[in-house]
Amino acid sequence: MDVFDALTSRRPYKDAVSRDEALRIMFGEMKRGFDGAMLDQFARFLEMEHCAAKRPQGVRINIELGSIVQLQMEEGEARFKGALVGMEFDKYLILRVPGLKGVRKPLTEGAGTVARYVQSGCIYGFRTTVLASIQYPLPLLFLAYPLVVENINLRQEERIDCLLPTEATLGATMVAGVILDLSLSGFKLALKAPEGDAIPTLSLNSDITIKTQLSAKEFETFTGKVRNIKMDHDRIILGVQFSNTPPETMERLRSYIRDVLSIVR
Numbered sequence: 001m002d003v004f005d006a007l008t009s010r011r012p013y014k015d016a017v018s019r020d021e022a023l024r025i026m027f028g029e030m031k032r033g034f035d036g037a038m039l040d041q042f043a044r045f046l047e048m049e050h051c052a053a054k055r056p057q058g059v060r061i062n063i064e065l066g067s068i069v070q071l072q073m074e075e076g077e078a079r080f081k082g083a084l085v086g087m088e089f090d091k092y093l094i095l096r097v098p099g100l101k102g103v104r105k106p107l108t109e110g111a112g113t114v115a116r117y118v119q120s121g122c123i124y125g126f127r128t129t130v131l132a133s134i135q136y137p138l139p140l141l142f143l144a145y146p147l148v149v150e151n152i153n154l155r156q157e158e159r160i161d162c163l164l165p166t167e168a169t170l171g172a173t174m175v176a177g178v179i180l181d182l183s184l185s186g187f188k189l190a191l192k193a194p195e196g197d198a199i200p201t202l203s204l205n206s207d208i209t210i211k212t213q214l215s216a217k218e219f220e221t222f223t224g225k226v227r228n229i230k231m232d233h234d235r236i237i238l239g240v241q242f243s244n245t246p247p248e249t250m251e252r253l254r255s256y257i258r259d260v261l262s263i264v265r
Helices: 002-008 019-027 036-053 098-102 247-264
Strands: 068-073 079-088 092-096 112-119 122-134 140-144 150-153 160-170 173-182 186-191 207-213 219-232 235-242
Touching: 002 019, 019 036, 079 098, 079 140, 160 186, 160 247, 173 207, 186 207, 186 219, 207 235, 219 247
Parallel strands: none
Antiparallel strands: 068 079, 068 112, 079 092, 092 140, 112 122, 122 140, 122 150, 160 173, 160 207, 173 186, 186 235, 207 219, 219 235
C-alpha cells in the first residue's frame, strides 16, 4: 500500500517508522480509511515476507508461471491443486488454489505440505510450509520457497531446447511452425495458423510430417504421431513421437543432438 510505503520511508519532513509502528498506525488512527478485509490480508502478507526473509537460502527451482502444482498436506489427507501465479526467489511461491474456497478456515501457518509438478519431462517434488492463505479477493496460497527439490526424469532420451523453423504437414495442409525441443524419441512443436487459414482438426495419434534444417547443407524430413495437444493463447503446442523415419535420418539427428550437447554442457 502507498500509505505503508510513505510511513516506512524517510521524507525531508519526517523520519521513517518501523514496520510494526506503521501497522499500528494503520490499524489505529487510520483504520477507518481502509477496507478492513484488505488491510488484514496486507498485514498477513507483510508477516509472510518477514518470516520468509529469515530462512536460509534455497535453490532456484525449474518451474514456469501457470504450472499446475499438486499439494498434499502432511497432517490429514487434504489435497489441493493450484496454478503458480507468482514467486520471489528464496522467499515464497504463490499458488491460485480454487479448492481453498471450500475450506472453512485458512490453512494453519507453518503447516507442512508436499508439492509435486511436471516440467520439461521431469517430475519435481519438494517439502515446504504454508506461510499464509487467503480467500479474498482470490483463493491464494503462499508457500515458503523450497530449500531442496528432488526430480525424476521421465524421458528415456536426452532432450535439447531449440528454436528450429519448420514446415509441418497435417493431412493436406502445410503450416509454419517452430520446434521448441528435440530428442531422439520426438519433439515439441509450436504451430500458428496463417491469417485466413485454419489448422486442421487435430487428434491424438494423428500423422504429421515436418521438414526442418539441422545444418546449412540440407533439409531433413521427419514423420511422427501426435501424442500431446495443448492450446497456448494463439498457438497450438504438439508433442510428437517419431515414427517411420529412415534410420539414416535418425543417425544425422543423433549427431546433431550430440554436437549441441557438447557445446552447451
